[in-house]
């Protein structure tokens with residue numbers, strides 16, 4: 001406890017560094033996963049290949065990936081960019097399948113009727129398919145947020161500073177308070193970002209609340225029927 | 231006028247959905263395609279706005295082959311209403327109705343005004359404008375679908391079993407509403423249904439299709455009831471049975487019309 005109180009500044013700074021590493025990776029994996037997921041949804045032949053490849057990424061041990069990546073990207077081992085690239089790949093592994101499912105979940109009737117009233121392919125993607133895939137994409141994003149924030153800590157092992165540094169340092173010096181601080185702040189950060197995502201979803205997907213995505217056909221709601229009878 | 235010139239459609243999996251259909255759909259009338267499920271009605275309807283391209287034959291609108299038009303532009307000029315309304319669940323009622331005006335680049339304000347106007351036209355309370363489709367009853371959703379189809383005042387309205395999924399009472403109400411609208415607006419309506427009663431109620435002309443996408447008979451409801459082309463049609467329209475088999479019975483000096491069960495259906499007017 002004393003350690004924590006004496007080192008609040010450092011904890012706060014590491015939290016911000018941790019945030020700066022997580023957010024770009026989360027956004028990148030989401031932004032990349034959407035088109036990959038769409039292609040997997042749209043072209044049946046590509047689905048197996050894409051989903052398997054992305055899934056396999058997750059099987060690569062994180063330390064090995066962090067050490068091999070610099071050879072491919074030209075970044076130095078300890079650079080934040082190296083870690084962000086690795087985290088993005090893991091994020092992809094987590095969310096691509098969900099992204100494909102999200103587009104699968106768009107009601108084909110709605111897609112067809114959008115085409116029938118004159119949406120061109122591009123406009124239909126942005127105006128209809130993407131928003132309707134939104135609720136499932138959001139669910140995937142939330143998993144990526146939590147897993148990325150937690151994975152950032154691994155970087156500490158190769159010397160990329162983050163809240164994970166509190167684990168490694170705490171272990172070496174035998175300070176339980178330091179380990180606890182790292183653990184708690186990681187969880188707090190994950191919960192905070194998750195909360196932001198949920199909030200963003202409420203704002204962007206107001207229609208999805210209550211989880212009723214398919215319009216009902218016959219309303220059992222007597223007030224609505226009364227309104228209609230007027 | 232919409233014309234089908236011996237069109238056929240074979241889907242990639244080999245299904246022959248429509249076979250050598252020739253048909254003229256006269257302007258400002260309601261033409262109903264009726265047949266059991268799988269008789270190619272939807273396929274035929276979708277050839278008009280190029281959702282389906284025929285494998286053989288041509289579809290023309292006022293003499294122009296639709297194959298030569300830009301599909302997206304064509305669709306923005308033809309009203310389309312389908313079963314389960316096909317509304318965009320993430321857009322409000324007003325935004326749904328304004329879909330095509332907005333696609334055509336209308337100003338937001340004008341498009342919304344138009345949407346509110348159309349809500350009056352189809353008998354929807356304006357207070358529903360900012361609800362989402364999921365918050366409406368099935369009947370209300372179909373009204374929104376009809377309003378959306380009418381939004382840019384198209385000459386042609388394609389309707390694919392638009393009232394198929396609502397309960398019978400509401401369906402009846404929507405059918406009456408469509409008859410009223412059609413008297414006021416005089417669109418060229420091509421309407422698809424599997425319900426022969428609906429076809430006879432709404433159609434100025436009725437086209438009966440058979441499995442495999444072949445036309446069996448075309449005519450006014452009266453013509454078809456009076457002289458069914460063959461046993462299939464007679465059976466399909468129920469000409470010889472049920473409540474269509476009516477008899478006249480003299481009761482107290484008046485001529486009552488009674489159905490097959492002897493229940494009175496009405497009184498003969500003199």
Ligand SMILES: Nc1ncnc2c1ncn2[C@@H]1O[C@H](COP(=O)(O)OP(=O)(O)O)[C@@H](O)[C@H]1O
Pocket residue numbers: 241242243245246247265266267268269270271272273274
């Ligand atoms: N996209 C498609 N691919 C393959 N077969 C289809 C497709 N759409 C319709 N069909 C088949 O074509 C036939 C006619 O279908 P459809 O035009 O939908 O008939 P209806 O609207 O009268 O029920 C059916 O046998 C149906 O299974």
Ligand SMILES: [Mg+2]
Pocket residue numbers: 271272273390
């Ligand atoms: Mg059909």
